[in-house]
Amino acid sequence: MARVCEICGKGRRIGNHITIRGKAKYLGGVGTKVTGISRRTFLPNLQNVRITTDNGSHKTVRICAQCIRSGAVVKRIKNQPFKLTASNKPAKAGKK
Numbered sequence: 001m002a003r004v005c006e007i008c009g010k011g012r013r014i015g016n017h018i019t020i021r022g023k024a025k026y027l028g029g030v031g032t033k034v035t036g037i038s039r040r041t042f043l044p045n046l047q048n049v050r051i052t053t054d055n056g057s058h059k060t061v062r063i064c065a066q067c068i069r070s071g072a073v074v075k076r077i078k079n080q081p082f083k084l085t086a087s088n089k090p091a092k093a094g095k096k
Contacts, residue, residue, distance in 0.1 A: 005044060005064040007072050013042045050076040 004011040019036035023029025045065040051073045053059050058076050067073060 006061045007063050007067045010044045010064050015040055015042055052076050
C-alpha cells in the first residue's frame with residue numbers, strides 16, 4: 001500500500017509527458033510543434049502525519065495534502081495550550 005493515501009485512497013495516475021519545440025507565433029516564431037509523447041506517472045503529495053484516532057491513541061499514517069487541508073484528520077496535539085487559572089492571573093493595575 002505504498003504511495004496511497006490511507007484516508008481517500010488517492011494513488012498514482014498515468015499521463016503523458018509532451019515534448020514541444022519551436023517558438024510561439026505570438027513571440028515571432030513559426031509556431032510550436034509536438035516532437036514526442038511519452039508516458040509518465042503523477043504521484044500524490046503524501047505526508048507522514050501523526051494523528052489522534054477515535055479511541056484517543058496516536059497513530060502515524062500516510063495521507064495526501066488535500067486530506068490534511070480539508071480537515072479529514074485531527075493532528076496529534078503535542079502540548080496542551082497554556083491556560084490561565086484564577087491563581088496565576090496577573091493583577092490589574094489601578095488608575096492613578
